[in-house]
Amino acid sequence: MFEKILLVIKKGYPYLVASAVILLIGLSFYSSLQTFLATSKDVAELKGDDMVTAWDKRQRKVRLLLPDHGIIGYLADWDIPNYKYGPSDQEVEFLLAQYTVAPLVLERGIQHDLVLGNFNDTGDPQKLQDVQNYFGVQLIKAFSNEIFILKGKGK
Amino acid sequence: MSYLSYLTLLPPMLLGILFTAWLLLPTRKANLLLVTSLGIPIGFGISSCLLFLWFYVFNPNKPGFFFLEFGLIACLAFLLWRQKVVSFQFFTGFLKEKDKVQWILGVISLTIAVIGIATFINYVNINPHGRYDAWAIWNVRARMLARAGEQWKSVFIPQVFHADYPLLLPLTIARSWLQSGTESMRIPSAVAGLFTFTSAGILTGCLITLKRWNQGWLAAIVFLSTPWVIFFGSLQFADIPLAAFILAASACLCLALANVDNPSAWLVLAGLCAGLAGWTKNEGQLFLLMFIMVASGMILTIFHKRHFPGKLLQLGIGLLLPVLVILFFKFTLAPTNDVVNTGDLSPTVTALLSPVRYHEVINGLIAYPKGFGGWSVPIPAIVLSIGLLLWPHIQKERIPSLASISLLLILQWIGYFLIYVITPHQIQVHINQSYDRLLMQLYPTFLLLVFVAIRPIEELFNNIKTNSSPPAV
Numbered sequence: 001m002f003e004k005i006l007l008v009i010k011k012g013y014p015y016l017v018a019s020a021v022i023l024l025i026g027l028s029f030y031s032s033l034q035t036f037l038a039t040s041k042d043v044a045e046l047k048g049d050d051m052v053t054a055w056d057k058r059q060r061k062v063r064l065l066l067p068d069h070g071i072i073g074y075l076a077d078w079d080i081p082n083y084k085y086g087p088s089d090q091e092v093e094f095l096l097a098q099y100t101v102a103p104l105v106l107e108r109g110i111q112h113d114l115v116l117g118n119f120n121d122t123g124d125p126q127k128l129q130d131v132q133n134y135f136g137v138q139l140i141k142a143f144s145n146e147i148f149i150l151k152g153k154g155k
Numbered sequence: 156m157s158y159l160s161y162l163t164l165l166p167p168m169l170l171g172i173l174f175t176a177w178l179l180l181p182t183r184k185a186n187l188l189l190v191t192s193l194g195i196p197i198g199f200g201i202s203s204c205l206l207f208l209w210f211y212v213f214n215p216n217k218p219g220f221f222f223l224e225f226g227l228i229a230c231l232a233f234l235l236w237r238q239k240v241v242s243f244q245f246f247t248g249f250l251k252e253k254d255k256v257q258w259i260l261g262v263i264s265l266t267i268a269v270i271g272i273a274t275f276i277n278y279v280n281i282n283p284h285g286r287y288d289a290w291a292i293w294n295v296r297a298r299m300l301a302r303a304g305e306q307w308k309s310v311f312i313p314q315v316f317h318a319d320y321p322l323l324l325p326l327t328i329a330r331s332w333l334q335s336g337t338e339s340m341r342i343p344s345a346v347a348g349l350f351t352f353t354s355a356g357i358l359t360g361c362l363i364t365l366k367r368w369n370q371g372w373l374a375a376i377v378f379l380s381t382p383w384v385i386f387f388g389s390l391q392f393a394d395i396p397l398a399a400f401i402l403a404a405s406a407c408l409c410l411a412l413a414n415v416d417n418p419s420a421w422l423v424l425a426g427l428c429a430g431l432a433g434w435t436k437n438e439g440q441l442f443l444l445m446f447i448m449v450a451s452g453m454i455l456t457i458f459h460k461r462h463f464p465g466k467l468l469q470l471g472i473g474l475l476l477p478v479l480v481i482l483f484f485k486f487t488l489a490p491t492n493d494v495v496n497t498g499d500l501s502p503t504v505t506a507l508l509s510p511v512r513y514h515e516v517i518n519g520l521i522a523y524p525k526g527f528g529g530w531s532v533p534i535p536a537i538v539l540s541i542g543l544l545l546w547p548h549i550q551k552e553r554i555p556s557l558a559s560i561s562l563l564l565i566l567q568w569i570g571y572f573l574i575y576v577i578t579p580h581q582i583q584v585h586i587n588q589s590y591d592r593l594l595m596q597l598y599p600t601f602l603l604l605v606f607v608a609i610r611p612i613e614e615l616f617n618n619i620k621t622n623s624s625p626p627a628v
Binding site for chain 2: 013014016017018020021023024025027028029030031032033034035036039040042043046050052053056068069070071092095096098099102103105106107
C-alpha cells in the first residue's frame with residue numbers, strides 16, 4: 001500500500017512541477033499586463049507637464065542671468081525665522097533649483113556675492129522687503145514673483 | 156534631433172558587444188543573448204571610464220573622443236573578423252538545440268519583455284526626468300559635466316548633493332549629450348531602459364550557457380514580471396545599473412568556476428563587471444571588495460597551485476581600468492562621503508562597537524514597511540514552491556558556482572546591514588528610504604542563484620514525455 005502511494009507520488013511529481021510552472025507563467029503574465037494597464041491609465045490621465053519639466057521650463061532662463069560656473073548663495077522660506085513651510089517641499093525646490101542652474105552650484109546662505117532667492121508668493125507685498133532687511137541682502141533682479149537674484153554678503 | 160540622439164548610444168554599445176564577443180567567442184560557450192546583454196552595460200562602463208580619463212587629460216570641450224571610440228570599435232571588429240568561423244557557429248548555434256517547450260517559454264518571456272518595455276515607456280512618460288534621486292543626483296551631475304566645459308572639476312565640492320558618488324551613469328549621459336549637442340531627456344531614460352532589460356538578458360543568457368534553457372526563460376519571466384523591476388528601472392536611479400553589474404560579475408564568476416578548463420575570458424569579464432559596479436555607485440565599491448575576497452578565495456580553492464597566480468592576474472586585468480578610475484576619482488576629486496568620513500573614522504568605529512546600534516538596525520528592518528517586489532499575485536510563493544519541489548538535486552560541479560554567488564549575496568547584505576549600523580542619519584528613516592533599493596540591487600543575482608540551484612526542469616519534462624509515450628510493442 002505504502003509502495004503504491006510512493007509510486008503515485010513519484011509519477012505525479014513531474015505533473016505537479018509542470019502545473020506549478022504553468023501557474024507561475026500565468027500569474028507572471030497577469031502581473032505584467034496588470035501593471036501595464038495601470039500605468040496606461042495613469043498616462044491617459046496626464047495633464048500638462050510633470051513637476052520637474054514644469055519647474056525646469058519656468059526657471060531655466062534664470063540661468064542666463066547667472067554666472068556660468070562657481071558657487072552662489074541660496075535663500076528660501078526655510079531660512080526665514082518663524083516662517084511656516086513644508087521642509088520636504090523646500091528641499092525639493094532647492095534640488096530642483098540646483099538641477100536648473102547646473103553647473104553653477106547653490107550653497108544655502110547669503111555668504112556669496114550673488115544669492116538666488118526662492119520665496120513662495122503669499123501675496124504679501126512686504127515679504128521681500130522684510131527678507132532684505134532681515135538678511136541684509138539687496139534685490140538685483142526679480143525673475144518672477146517667486147525667484148529673485150539678490151546681492152549677498154560675499155565671503 | 157531628439158530621436159537621432161539615440162544614435163549617440165550606439166558607439167559604446169557596439170564597443171562593449173564587440174569586446175565581449177572577442178573575449179567569449181573563442182570559449183565556444185557563450186550565446187548571442189549573453190554576449191549582447193553583457194556587452195551593452197560593459198560598453199557603457201568602458202566608455203565612461205575612458206571619457207573620465209579624457210576629461211582629465213584634455214577637457215570636455217576637446218573634440219576627438221568619438222574617434223577614440225571609433226578606433227577601438229574598428230580594432231575589435233578586425234579582431235572578430237579574424238575569428239569569423241567561430242562567429243558564424245556562434246550565431247547559428249543559438250537557434251539550434253531547442254525543443255518545443257524551450258520555444259514556447261522563449262516566446263512567452265519575449266512577450267512579457269515587450270509588455271515590460273511598454274510599461275517602462277508609460278512610466279517614463281509620467282516622469283520623463285525620473286524621480287528624486289535621478290534629478291537630484293545622477294542627471295544633475297550629467298548636466299554639470301556636459302555644461303561645465305573646462306570648469307568640470309569645480310562641481311566636485313561638498314556643497315553639491317552626494318558629489319562623491321561615482322560617475323558611470325552621469326558620464327554615459329553627458330557623453331551622449333555632448334556628442335548630440337542637445338540635452339535630450341530621451342537619453343537618461345534610454346540608458347535606464349537598456350540596463351533594466353539587459354539584466355534579464357544576462358540572467359537568461361547565463362542560465363542558457365549553463366545548458367538550462369527552460370530555467371533561463373523562466374528566470375526572465377519572473378524577473379520582468381516583477382513590478383518593481385520595471386518601476387525602479389524607469390526611475391533613472393543607479394540601483395538597476397548596479398544590479399546589472401552585480402549580476403554580470405556574479406554570472407561571469409559562476410561561469411568561470413563552471414568552466415575550469417577555460418575560465419580566462421570569464422574571469423577577465425567578471426573582474427571588469429565588478430570594477431564597473433564600483434564605478435556605478437558607492438554600494439558597488441562594497442561589492443567590489445566582497446567580490447575580490449570571494450573570487451580570490453574561490454580561485455585559490457578550485458585551481459591548482461601552479462595556475463592560481465595566472466587566474467588571479469586575469470581577474471586583475473579585468474579590474475584594472477575601473478579600479479584605476481575609481482581610485483583616481485576618489486583621491487583627486489570626490490569630497491567626503493556622508494556615511495563614512497575617511498578623515499575621521501572614530502564615529503564609525505564607535506558605532507561598529509556599539510551593540511545598541513545593531514539592535515536598533517534589527518528593529519528597523521523588522522519595522523520596514525514596504526515589503527518587496529510590488530506583486531499583486533503570489534508569484535514569490537509559486538517560485539518558492541517550484542524551488543522546494545526541484546531543490547534536491549545540486550550537481551557536484553555546480554557547488555563552487557553556487558557557493559560563490561551565495562557568498563557574494565550574503566556578504567553584500569551584511570555590508571548593507573553594517574552601513575545602517577554606522578549611518579549618521581536616523582536609522583529607521585535611512586532604512587525606509589533605501590532598503591527597497593538595496594534589495595533590488597541583489598534581486599537579479601538572487602534569481603540567478605535560485606535558478607542555477609534547482610534541478611533542471613528539462614529532466615521533468617522528459618519524464619512526462621516518457622510517461623505519456625505509448626508503450627513499445
